[in-house]
Amino acid sequence: MIDAYEDPGTPECRGGAGYLWWLVMRQPWRSVTGAVLASVWMVLLAATPFLMARAVDQGLEGKDLGALAGWCGAIVVIGAFNSWLSIMRHRTMTRVRMDANFRTVKVVVGQAVRLGAALPRRAGAGEVVTIGVGDVQTISQSLTVVGPGVGAVVAYCVVAGLLLSVSAQLAVVVLLGVPVMAGLVGPLLGRLRAVESEYRERQGVLTARIGDLAGGLRVLNGLGGKGLFSDAFRRDSGLLREQGYRVGAVTSWLQALGVGLPTLFLAVVTWLAARLAAQGQITVGELVSVYGYVAVLVGPVAFLVESGYQIGRGVVAAERVVRLLRLEPEPDEGTTDAPAEPAVLHDPESGLRVLPGRLTALAGARPADAAAVVDRLGRYVPSAAVWGGVRLDEIPLAQVRARILVADHEADLFAGPLRELLGGRRVPDDAEIMRAVRAAVADDIVQGLPEGLDSAIDAQGRNLSGGQRQRVRLVRALLADPEVLLAVEATSALDAHTEAAVAERLRTARRDRTTVVTTTSPLVLDQVDVVHYLVDGKVAATGSHQRLLNEEPGYRALVARDADAEEVVG
Secondary structure, three states: OOOOOOOOOOOOOOOHHHHHHHHHHOOHHHHHHHHHHHHHHHHHHHHHHHHHHHHHHHHHOOOOHHHHHHHHHHHHHHHHHHHHHHHHHHHHHHHHHHHHHHHHHHHHHHHHHHHHHHHHHHOOHHHHHHHHHHHHHHHHHHHHHHOHHHHHHHHHHHHHHHHHHHOHHHHHHHHHHHHHHHHHHHHHHHHHHHHHHHHHHHHHHHHHHHHHHHHHHHHHHHHOOHHHHHHHHHHHHHHHHHHHHHHHHHHHHHHHHHHHHHHHHHHHHHHHHHHHHHOOOOOHHHHHHHHHHHHHHHHHHHHHHHHHHHHHHHHHHHHHHHHHHOOOOOOOOOOOOOOOOOOOEEEOOOOEEEOOOOEEEEEEOOHHHHHHHHHHHOOOOOOOOEEOOEEHHHOOHHHHHHHEEEEOOOOOOOOEEHHHHHHOOOOOOHHHHHHHHHHOOOHHHHHHOOOHHHOEEOHHHOOOOHHHHHHHHHHHHHHHOOOEEEEEOOOOOOOHHHHHHHHHHHHHHOOOOEEEEEOOOHHHHOOOOEEEEEEOOEEEEEEOHHHHHHHOHHHHHHHHHHHHHHHHHO
């Protein structure tokens, strides 16, 4: 089974079937072992009726007690050996499925990391969640065909040969009957693939809607849009339910035929064999063996139908994975090196100029306007932003990411020890971490956790409060120590006392470094070197906080609202 640190390999992305075959070929010996064990297991199932026929003909009809005991003993030995084979087959196929599961998880996670910030713009959250929750399991389950599927074909051929030794007529019926059953099931498999694909698409859309609902319920409620969103969700879930019924209808027919057709087939062959026995063309022992052969054949035929069903679903799921794997990250076509020394960042669209080595604030009535400016300066959206006279999109992306950091107030927090969460790709020592912790006024967080820096943090920091999560994100940004730090609403969830302390310490921690914060809090604005007042996404005025308060009525009205709120809290 694939190791947690093993390279999963380069997946086949030309189609869903190709991806499934790639999963098989990444573990060839295990796949071959599973196929061999399943084949021997199913063939030995057919050995029981063969031995029973000999026991009947030679032991019972021949009245030979020794022969009867010998053949019965052989049945016991073969049965015990086959039981062991069944256990080994199941273990091997479990490893095959788990390897496919983990390997798919690794390539999907690797692709998500490779896409980075481009992932949310290239693939919906619902699609990614659906792949992780359902498609990975479906893909791994479809590899059952590697073992029992191959074994079913081998057993079918062996049983047909045994029947040929008994009666050519019975062998012909068996050889023709199985293809007829496959022909009846085939169209349903195509239909299942179509409805399953549509169901998965709708499931992805609804999953994304659930995520939006969970993240924005409070805002929707405040705007009076909860009812409208609820109606849309109810409508979409109803459509998904109806599509699920269609999938269930096709699946039920497949499963019914998978059990019913082999049973009907068994009845037909048994009737023919009974007629041949009555006519004296075969012995009673051979009649018993024919019944046993066909009863054994029900299993392989059912496995073949089930394998076709699982492969159909697996191809649909694999196509979704392949579609994600085909996505390409943002092109890094830059050919001009970034400025060797700290330089001015300029956003022509807003008119903003960020001077190096200064603490700068962006204040606007609409936080989205300030966030859009930050996205352009951080090269997360196409723009004409310039750094030291060079367009950002002409600089290699790796150089931009290494020197300019956008710290979003809703950036992801991954599960794990607090120390690893704060350090990121670096491995800072405790002294470095605690300096950043003090700068972000996060001492109480570390002290309040049972194991300090070694305490486990839940995914997205669910075991922390909103203000604690915000300070943890700020600590992480400060530890990265970028040349240019662009912080979006870094103190919006903090109380007035903590916010004032963060603003003061941030100024000290980032002295002589370029830092931009988006905020409308007067406690933060009073600490910065320069404030840019945004109106409709454009810089309307620039100056110190006190100067803008005195000279810009709009700015005064914007930040006074926060000041009044802080007086009430005080």
